[in-house]
Amino acid sequence: xxxxxxxxxIARLVPPGSRVLDLGCGDGALxxxxxxxxxxxxxxxxxADANVLACVKRGVDVIQLNLDEGLALFDDxxxxxxxxxxxxxxxxxxETMLVETARVGRVxxxxxxxxxxxxxxxxxxxxxxxxxxxxxxxxxxxPNIRVGTFKDFEVLATKNQLSLLDAFGLQDGxxxxxxxxxxxxxxxxxxxxx
Amino acid sequence: xxxDAGFFSPMTLVAHAQSMHFEAPLPLQCGASVRAYxxxxxxxxxxxxxxxxxxxxxxxxxxxxxxxxxxxxxDKSEGWWDTMIGPGKPVDTDRFFVIGVNNLxxxxxxxxxxxxxxxxxxxxxxxxxVVTVEDWVDAQARLLDALGIRTLAAxxxxxxxxxxxxxxxxxxxxxxxxxxxxxxxxxxxAENIAFNEVARRAIVPDPDFHGGxxxxxxxxxxxxxxxxxxxxxxxxxxDDVMNAKFGRxxxxxxxxxxxxxxxxxxxxxxxxxxxxxxxxxxxxxxxxDANTYLLITRALDYFDPARxxxxxxxxxxxxxxxxxxxxxxTTDWRFSPARSREMVKALLDNxxxxxxxxxxxxxxxxxxxxxxxxxxxxxxxxxxxxASDLASAPGAAP
Numbered sequence: 001x002x003x004x005x006x007x008x009x010i011a012r013l014v015p016p017g018s019r020v021l022d023l024g025c026g027d028g029a030l031x032x033x034x035x036x037x038x039x040x041x042x043x044x045x046x047x048a049d050a051n052v053l054a055c056v057k058r059g060v061d062v063i064q065l066n067l068d069e070g071l072a073l074f075d076d077x078x079x080x081x082x083x084x085x086x087x088x089x090x091x092x093x094x095e096t097m098l099v100e101t102a103r104v105g106r107v108x109x110x111x112x113x114x115x116x117x118x119x120x121x122x123x124x125x126x127x128x129x130x131x132x133x134x135x136x137x138x139x140x141x142x143p144n145i146r147v148g149t150f151k152d153f154e155v156l157a158t159k160n161q162l163s164l165l166d167a168f169g170l171q172d173g174x175x176x177x178x179x180x181x182x183x184x185x186x187x188x189x190x191x192x193x194x
Numbered sequence: 195x196x197x198d199a200g201f202f203s204p205m206t207l208v209a210h211a212q213s214m215h216f217e218a219p220l221p222l223q224c225g226a227s228v229r230a231y232x233x234x235x236x237x238x239x240x241x242x243x244x245x246x247x248x249x250x251x252x253x254x255x256x257x258x259x260x261x262x263x264x265x266x267x268x269d270k271s272e273g274w275w276d277t278m279i280g281p282g283k284p285v286d287t288d289r290f291f292v293i294g295v296n297n298l299x300x301x302x303x304x305x306x307x308x309x310x311x312x313x314x315x316x317x318x319x320x321x322x323x324v325v326t327v328e329d330w331v332d333a334q335a336r337l338l339d340a341l342g343i344r345t346l347a348a349x350x351x352x353x354x355x356x357x358x359x360x361x362x363x364x365x366x367x368x369x370x371x372x373x374x375x376x377x378x379x380x381x382x383x384a385e386n387i388a389f390n391e392v393a394r395r396a397i398v399p400d401p402d403f404h405g406g407x408x409x410x411x412x413x414x415x416x417x418x419x420x421x422x423x424x425x426x427x428x429x430x431x432x433d434d435v436m437n438a439k440f441g442r443x444x445x446x447x448x449x450x451x452x453x454x455x456x457x458x459x460x461x462x463x464x465x466x467x468x469x470x471x472x473x474x475x476x477x478x479x480x481x482x483d484a485n486t487y488l489l490i491t492r493a494l495d496y497f498d499p500a501r502x503x504x505x506x507x508x509x510x511x512x513x514x515x516x517x518x519x520x521x522x523x524t525t526d527w528r529f530s531p532a533r534s535r536e537m538v539k540a541l542l543d544n545x546x547x548x549x550x551x552x553x554x555x556x557x558x559x560x561x562x563x564x565x566x567x568x569x570x571x572x573x574x575x576x577x578x579x580x581a582s583d584l585a586s587a588p589g590a591a592p
Contacts, residue, residue, distance in 0.1 A: 019545070043542070049568045052551050056519075056575040063538060064552045073539045 005173035006111065006186060007033060010085055013109055013166075013190060014038060018080035021104060023067055023097070024087030026051050028060035035060070042079065068092050071100040079105045088112045089144040099160050102193045107165065114169060114180070114187040116149035121182070134185035150181040153189055161194035207263030207280045207287065209236050209273060213303060214340055220298070220333055223496075226323040229312050233337050234296040234303025235259045238279065239287035241343070247584055248343045249290045249577075250334060251275065252351030252358035255426070255490050256482060258302035261294030262287065275352075277565045284574035289581045290347060295337055297330045299489040307485035308409060318485075320406025325489060327354070327497045331361045335369070347580055349516075350374035352562035353529060354490070357497045360537070363514040364499055372580055373516040374573065377526055377562035379533035380507050380540070381498035386528060389429055390491035396421035397484050406485050415484045420475030422487055427474050432525035432558035440467040507536060508543035517547035519576045521569060523561040524554045549576065 007030050014020060016038045022031050025044025028051070034040035044062040046052050055062035063073065068091060082105030084097070089112050091097050101108040113134050114120075123130035129139040137143065148156075150169060157164055169176035169184020176184040213234050219227040236259050241248060251261045253274070262279035265271040279285040279292055296304040299322060307322035314321075338346070349370050351359040356378025363373045382390070397403055397418030404411050428436075443466040444456070456464065463469045503509040518541055522534035531552050541548040551572045555561040561569070 053571050053575055056549055056572055059579050061547050061549050063550045073542060075543060
C-alpha cells in the first residue's frame with residue numbers, strides 16, 4: 001500500500017506503542033511509519049519477493065508467507081492491532097482471514113476499495129466496469145479477485161460475530177461518515193471479536 | 195571506497211589459513227573433554243577500532259574454515275561460500291571482519307580423529323570424543339576470546355551451520371547481535387536421522403574402516419565414504435533439478451559420439467546420474483575422513499535445543515535476544531521450509547526481531563550455497579542494515 005494519505009489515515013487509528021501485525025505489508029512503508037512516528041513494534045507479512053526485500057532494506061521485520069495458507073504462525077491475541085490494508089481484495093480465503101485477523105489481534109483494521117462508491121456505480125450503470133484512481137485496472141487485468149462494498153463488509157462482519165468499533169469511508173484523505181457506502185472510494189473498519 | 199563495488203568485478207580476495215592452539219581443556223556435552231586442541235581458521239577484512247564488526251561463519255557437514263577467497267597460486271581454490279562473502283559481496287568484507295573456523299573433529303586442520311591423542315600418544319581414530327553443536331560453539335567462543343572479540347555483529351550459517359548460529363544465540367546471547375540461520379532446522383526429523391544412519395552404515399562395516407582405527411593400517415574406507423556421499427548428494431538436490439540435469443540420459447563412454455541403446459548391463463554405469471554420483475563419491479572419498487563423517491552426522495542428529503524444554507521450542511528460544519534472519523528454499527526437502535517456520539514461530543512467540551524469506555528456488559538444499567539472486571539480495575540487504583547501524587552507533591570508529 002503506497003497511497004500516502006491512506007497510510008497517514010490508517011496510522012492515526014493505531015494506538016501509540018502497539019504491537020502490530022501488517023498482513024500484506026507491501027514495501028513496509030506503513031510499519032516503518034508506525035515504528036518511527038508512533039513507537040510501534042511488529043512484523044509485516046508478504047508473499048512477493050520484491051516486497052520482502054524492500055522490507056529488509058528498510059529494517060522492517062517481515063515474514064514471507066502466502067496468506068491463503070492462513071495464520072498458523074501467530075498465536076491468539078498475540079498482537080494489539082492486526083492490519084489488512086488493501087489486502088482483503090487479493091485473498092481467496094477472505095472470510096477465513098477476517099476471522100483469523102480477529103483471532104490474532106485484539107483489534108483488526110481493514111481497508112479496501114469500496115465498489116459502491118458513486119463513480120463506480122455510474123460506470124456500471126453505463127454498462128462498463130469502473131476504472132478509477134482507486135480502482136485503476138481494467139476488468140481483464142485486475143489483481144483484485146474480490147470486489148465488495150462498504151455494506152457488504154458490514155454483513156460479513158455480522159455473519160462472523162465481529163463487533164465493529166468504528167466504520168467510515170476515506171475520500172481524498174478525509175473521513176466520510178455520512179453515506180460512506182456511496183461517498184467514499186475506500187472503506188475502513190475497526191473491529192474486534194464479538 | 196566505491197559503494198557500488200558489488201556491481202563490478204571485485205578484487206580477488208586472497209585467503210590465508212591460520213591456526214590457533216588452545217591449552218585449556220574443552221569440556222564437552224558428552225562428559226569427556228578435549229585436553230588440548232588446535233582450531234584452523236581464516237579471517238577476511240579488518241576488525242574495526244571498537245571491535246564491533248566481526249561476523250562468524252559456521253560450516254556444515256563437509257566444509258571448512260576456508261569460506262571465501264582463493265589461496266595464492268592455487269587454481270579453483272575458492273572458499274565454499276565465496277558467492278556470499280568477499281569484497282562487495284552480500285557479506286561485504288570491506289565492511290565486516292569475517293571469520294571462518296573449522297570445527298573440532300573435522301578433517302581440514304582443526305584437531306580431529308586423525309590427530310594424536312595426548313592422553314595415549316596414539317592417533318584418536320574412533321576414540322575421538324563425540325562432539326556436539328554446542329561443543330563447537332564453545333570452541334568458537336574461545337577462538338573469539340583469543341582474537342579479542344567480545345561481541346559478534348552477526349553469526350551466520352547454512353544447514354548444520356545454521357544450527358550453530360542458532361546455538362550461539364542461546365549459549366552466548368549477550369555476544370550475538372544478529373543471527374542468520376539459512377536452510378536449517380531446530381532438530382533433525384526421523385527421515386533425516388535415517389539418511390545419516392544409512393551413511394554411517396555404509397562406512398562402519400567397510401572392511402577398511404577397522405573400527406575407526408584405519409590410520410594405522412594405512413588404508414581408507416573409501417567404499418563406505420563413496421556410498422555415504424552418494425546418498426547425501428541425492429538428498430541435497432531436488433527431484434526437478436536432477437531430472438533437468440540428468441533425466442534418463444545414458445552415459446557416453448569416452449570417445450563415443452552418442453549412445454542410442456541400452457548396454458543391458460547390471461553393473462556398468464548406464465545412466466548419467468549414476469556416473470555423476472560415482473564421480474562425486476570418488477572425489478569425496480579422496481579428501482574426507484570417515485571418522486569425521488560419523489562425528490558430524492551424529493552432531494546433526496543430537497542437536498535439539500527444545501529437548502531440555504519438553505520439546506517446546508518457543509521456551510527453548512526464550513533467551514535468544516539476537517535479531518534473526520531465516521531463509522529457506524521451497525524445494526529443499528532435507529531442511530524444508532516447514533522446519534524454518536517452526537523456528538520463526540518460536541521467535542515470534544517470544545516477540546523477537548525476525549525476518550523470514552522463503553525463496554522459490556529449484557535447487558533443493560544445495561540452493562543455500564548457490565547464487566539465486568533473490569536469496570543473495572535479501573542477505574545483502576540484511577547485512578547492509580547491520581553495517582549502517584554499526585556506522586551510526588555511538589562510539590563507532592570513523
